[in-house]
Amino acid sequence: VSDRILGVSASTALDIRLPAASGFSDGQYFTIKDEAGNANTNTITIKTTGADEIDGRTSVVLESPYAAINIYSNGTDKFFIY
Numbered sequence: 001v002s003d004r005i006l007g008v009s010a011s012t013a014l015d016i017r018l019p020a021a022s023g024f025s026d027g028q029y030f031t032i033k034d035e036a037g038n039a040n041t042n043t044i045t046i047k048t049t050g051a052d053e054i055d056g057r058t059s060v061v062l063e064s065p066y067a068a069i070n071i072y073s074n075g076t077d078k079f080f081i082y
Contacts, residue, residue, distance in 0.1 A: 004029070008044055009036040015045045018071075018079065021052045026075030029082070033068040040065050054079040 006016070016032065034044055044062040046054065046069065054060050054071065060081070062069060071079045 006032045007035040010042045013043045021073045024073035029072035037065040
């Protein structure tokens with residue numbers, strides 16, 4: 001919950017499960033980045049917990065080389081991409 005950057009260097013497709021949005025402060029943000037540049041072959045799927053959503057969805061997939069996503073929480077039940 002206190003980390004701001006999550007660098008991913010995956011050699012296989014993987015899932016990242018976010019903690020509940022309620023565990024973050026309103027406006028708290030972080031970045032998930034494909035540091036290996038191989039998300040086009042090893043996708044990185046970011047999933048929510050419970051009924052939480054990321055811009056109305058329960059998951060987001062990074063599938064381009066060196067892709068990154070910036071996400072912030074409303075501190076209750078949602079994450080937003082910015």
